[in-house]
Amino acid sequence: MSFLAQxxxxxxxxxxxxxxxxxxxxxxxxxxxAVVTCPLLFGRGPRPIAIVxxxxxxxxxxxxxxxAGVVSTGAISGLSPGGAGGMLIADPLSAGFQIILxxxxxxxxxxxxxxxxxxxxxxxxxxxLLLGSALGMALMVSxxxxxxxxxxxxxxxxxxxxxxxxxxxxxxxxxxxxxYMVFGSVSAAVMLYGISLLYGLVGSLNVADLxxxxxxxxxxxxxxxxxxxxxxxxxxxGIAFKVSAVPFHFWCxxxxxxxxxxxxxxxxxxxxxxxxxxxxxxxxxxCAAVEAPLNMQFLEPVAWVIGIVAAVTCTIGxxxxxxxxxxxxxxxxxxxxHAGYMMMAAAVFVYAGSPGYTAGLTALxxxxxxxxxxxxxxxxxxALVVWDGGSDKLDAFNGLMRRAPWLAIPMIICLxxxxxxxxxxxxxxxxxxxxxxxxxxxxxxxxxxxxxxANTLISLYFYxxxxxRMVFAEDQRAAVRAPVGGIALVNLCALALLLLFVxxxxxxxxxxxxxxxxxxxxASNTSDSSSARVADxxx
Amino acid sequence: MLSIGLTHYLVVAAxxxxxxxxxxxxxxxxxxxxxxxxLLLNAANVNLVAFDRFREGGLFDGQIMALFIxxxxxxxxxxxxxxxxxxxxxxxxxxxxxxxxLQG
Numbered sequence: 001m002s003f004l005a006q007x008x009x010x011x012x013x014x015x016x017x018x019x020x021x022x023x024x025x026x027x028x029x030x031x032x033x034a035v036v037t038c039p040l041l042f043g044r045g046p047r048p049i050a051i052v053x054x055x056x057x058x059x060x061x062x063x064x065x066x067x068a069g070v071v072s073t074g075a076i077s078g079l080s081p082g083g084a085g086g087m088l089i090a091d092p093l094s095a096g097f098q099i100i101l102x103x104x105x106x107x108x109x110x111x112x113x114x115x116x117x118x119x120x121x122x123x124x125x126x127x128x129l130l131l132g133s134a135l136g137m138a139l140m141v142s143x144x145x146x147x148x149x150x151x152x153x154x155x156x157x158x159x160x161x162x163x164x165x166x167x168x169x170x171x172x173x174x175x176x177x178x179x180y181m182v183f184g185s186v187s188a189a190v191m192l193y194g195i196s197l198l199y200g201l202v203g204s205l206n207v208a209d210l211x212x213x214x215x216x217x218x219x220x221x222x223x224x225x226x227x228x229x230x231x232x233x234x235x236x237x238g239i240a241f242k243v244s245a246v247p248f249h250f251w252c253x254x255x256x257x258x259x260x261x262x263x264x265x266x267x268x269x270x271x272x273x274x275x276x277x278x279x280x281x282x283x284x285x286x287c288a289a290v291e292a293p294l295n296m297q298f299l300e301p302v303a304w305v306i307g308i309v310a311a312v313t314c315t316i317g318x319x320x321x322x323x324x325x326x327x328x329x330x331x332x333x334x335x336x337x338h339a340g341y342m343m344m345a346a347a348v349f350v351y352a353g354s355p356g357y358t359a360g361l362t363a364l365x366x367x368x369x370x371x372x373x374x375x376x377x378x379x380x381x382x383a384l385v386v387w388d389g390g391s392d393k394l395d396a397f398n399g400l401m402r403r404a405p406w407l408a409i410p411m412i413i414c415l416x417x418x419x420x421x422x423x424x425x426x427x428x429x430x431x432x433x434x435x436x437x438x439x440x441x442x443x444x445x446x447x448x449x450x451x452x453x454a455n456t457l458i459s460l461y462f463y464x465x466x467x468x469r470m471v472f473a474e475d476q477r478a479a480v481r482a483p484v485g486g487i488a489l490v491n492l493c494a495l496a497l498l499l500l501f502v503x504x505x506x507x508x509x510x511x512x513x514x515x516x517x518x519x520x521x522x523a524s525n526t527s528d529s530s531s532a533r534v535a536d537x538x539x
Numbered sequence: 540m541l542s543i544g545l546t547h548y549l550v551v552a553a554x555x556x557x558x559x560x561x562x563x564x565x566x567x568x569x570x571x572x573x574x575x576x577x578l579l580l581n582a583a584n585v586n587l588v589a590f591d592r593f594r595e596g597g598l599f600d601g602q603i604m605a606l607f608i609x610x611x612x613x614x615x616x617x618x619x620x621x622x623x624x625x626x627x628x629x630x631x632x633x634x635x636x637x638x639x640x641l642q643g
Contacts, residue, residue: 147604154611158618165622174629175638177622182572182635185615186563189579192608193556196586196601203590205600254641 021076021090024064024098025142028135031056035127046123050113053127057109061102068095075519087145092517093365094142097277100369104270105134107376107489112262114486115387126166130266132159137274140242144285144521146195146205146235149278150188153242156274157184160267164259176258183251187241194234197227207282208521211289239282242275245343246313249336253320256332261383261392264328268335269375273368276342280364283350284357285521300444303351307444310347311451314340318458327382328392330462334418335375337459341433342367344448348436351444359436361515366507367429370417370500374426377414377493381407384482384490397466399475406487407480408470410494415463417497420456425500430456432508548589555582569623569633573616580612 019026034052042048067090070076075091108130112120120126136156143149161184165177199205201224202213214228237248244252256264283306290299317337324330345367348360382392384407389396401408417426434452437445500507559578566572584605591601623633630637 147600147607150604151607151611154615158614161622162618165625168625168628171629172640174622174626175640178569178626178633178635178638179641181619181622182569185573185576185619186579188615189559189576189583192583193552193579193586196552196583196590196604199587199601199604200590203594203598205604257641 018076021067021071022088022142024060024067024095024102025135025138027056027060027063028131028138031060032128032131032135035124035131039124044121044124046113046117046120049123049127050109050117053109053131054106056131057102057106061099061106064095064098064102068092068099071095072513072517075517077519077521087143087148088139089142089144089519091142091519092514093277093281093519094138096365096514097141097273098138100273100372101134101137101270104266104372104376105130107372107380107493108262108266110485110489111265111376111380111383114483114489115383116260116262122166126163129159129163129166130263133157133163133266134270137270140274141277141281144207144281144519146199146207146210149207150192150195152278153191153238154188156242156271157188160184160271163263164255164267166260166263170258172258173260174258176255180251180255183248184241187238187248190234191238191241194231194238197231198235201227201231206521207285208289211286211521214286215289236279239275239279240309243272243279243339243343244313244336245309245339246316246336249313249316252336253329253332256335257326257329261328261379261386264332265376265379265383268332268379269368269372272335272339272342273372276339276346276364276368279343279346280349280361281518283346284361284518287350287357288520299350303347304444306343306350307347307448310340310343311448311455312340313337313343314451314455315458318455318462321459321462324462325394326392327385327394327397327466328379330394330466331375331378331382334459334463337455338367338371338418340455341430341452342371344452345433345436347444347448348433348440351440351442358512358515359439361518362508362511363429363432363436365511365514366432369507369511370425370429370497373493373496373500374414374417377410377490377497378418380486380490380493381411381414384486385480388480388482389477394466394469397469398473399477400470400480403475403477404480404482406491407482410490411470412467413494413497414490415467419460419463423498423501425497425504428501428504428507545589545593548585548592552582552585552589555579555585567634567636569619569626569635572635573619573623577612577616580608584608 031053034056035049038048038052071090072092075089077086077089117123133156136152136154139148139152140156143152161177161181164180165173167173198210202210204210241248256268259267287299314337317333317340321330321333321337324333342364345360345364348363349357352360385396385400386392400411413424417424420426420430430452434449437448555578559575559582562575562578563572566575587601587605591598626638627633
């Protein structure tokens with residue numbers, strides 16, 4: 001065993017700097033431990049837990065800001081001897097996503113504090129699950145190692161299954177958790193089998209090595225190409241499940257309808273955004289490995305596949321939302337459609353290849369930020385209405401304009417922003433995706449532009465249904481009693497949507513900075529990719 | 540003289556995979572589906588360890604990954620059985636076909 005004789009593999013690596021680069025995740029873990037210990041010291045009431053979680057989220061946010069400042073000069077890949085193949089990556093993209101995630105987590109926490117906290121008897125468990133899935137999502141966006149991708153996806157998924165069915169007496173929640181868990185564990189297992197095949201072919205768990213292998217060997221090398229196709233297909237199916245792309249979307253409406261509103265809001269934005277950024281990272285690593293002459297021949301079909309899946313996801317999401325009577329379920333289908341719009345951006349940067357990726361990635365990041373506010377607002381108002389009336393059906397929104405103007409007006413803003421109408425920020429998000437698609441100036445680009453615009457028109461109908469109910473439907477019920485903090489939260493979201501429309505340019509500039517500084521993975525065995533492969537002398 | 544090679548392991552893994560997929564598709568009992576998932580995970584494990592064993596130069600990534608998968612499978616089983624118990628308490632069955640309250 002020769003490696004024992006080698007010199008210290010950690011020599012020349014600044015362990016302190018590397019630990020600092022991953023401090024947001026360490027802070028999240030410490031918060032989880034603090035939440036475990038807290039009931040032993042201060043009892044199981046929601047108040048001490050809430051203080052611990054709030055402090056933890058703020059500390060994580062602060063550390064992520066500090067890391068973002070450090071990595072803006074150069075990405076760090078590390079916590080592994082050998083540098084290039086580091087398991088964890090800290091770059092502007094991952095730090096930026098962690099900042100967004102913490103802002104969103106704070107919003108979810110506030111929503112929970114307004115509504116569920118008073119009756120919640122299992123606050124410690126709730127927050128361990130919520131923070132656990134946040135940790136998984138933070139890991140998902142900061143790795144290019146197949147092992148850690150799997151661990152991250154599972155860390156994000158397992159608490160999500162449990163948190164969907166958190167209320168033990170709720171039949172719908174139990175059923176939703178069952179469906180989510182069955183779909184999720186099957187897709188994760190299939191993904192793992194695919195990864196085991198890829199590992200056998202490539203001889204490395206690094207995505208950069210995998211991309212290098214695909215770029216040099218291609219799909220034209222006999223029987224191994226079958227294994228490669230199956231492996232890649234299974235791997236991307238696992239990611240598509242997280243994004244809830246068609247045909248892996250069946251879990252989404254059921255899980256979102258059965259879960260508590262805070263949990264639905266959390267999953268609808270955070271888990272999809274993390275999956276999309278993971279997809280972006282993996283896809284861009286593949287793009288970077290493919291040399292220029294092969295570029296179009298290899299990448300164009302891939303871009304077409306992603307584009308068609310995106311267009312179908314959009315269309316199915318929007319058409320299924322038509323006949324829904326439950327607002328939660330309607331918004332769940334709307335979130336499937338929005339995942340489709342965001343996947344269109346992914347098609348852009350796969351098509352454009354590694355030099356021209358910034359437009360697509362920037363559009364994706366801008367969309368994620370805007371989408372976070374839109375969904376937090378729309379689900380927040382739904383939550384306030386549900387807590388008041390006990391029903392999440394469309395009827396519960398009848399006459400909301402008169403019963404609670406401070407909920408109806410932000411709801412209209414959020415819904416019109418979800419459609420993508422000016423002067424709301426949703427228009428900006430869609431606009432830049434359309435600009436990036438048009439910038440391709442290709443059949444695929446124009447096809448997706450048409451698909452996106454047509455889908456926007458379709459979606460106008462079912463979002464307007466809610467607006468019409470709120471403004472015109474007669475209803476004699478009393479005014480909605482909602483906590484002031486909840487009203488403040490949803491109105492802040494609506495205000496943010498207006499402000500982001502006005503200050504669209506700074507938003508785009510900062511998103512561009514995040515996407516420009518993205519870590520470029522390097523294959524560890526660029527010179528002799530064949531020597532590490534499995535010996536074919538099997539039998 | 541028969542010597543056991545990589546292909547044998549891959550065939551065993553493929554058989555495990557097919558058995559698992561068949562179980563998932565035919566069983567309507569949630570616990571049965573979970574057993575199918577465990578078979579899939581173990582198919583991946585057999586693959587990973589076999590690929591490591593027959594590699595020139597001997598890497599350990601696959602074996603380490605297999606260890607991680609074992610832990611993940613245990614965690615997943617714990618969560619899944621918990622959810623199944625909860626479903627049973629609420630619906631008095633763990634048949635996935637009976638879970639049809641949420642539809643549309």
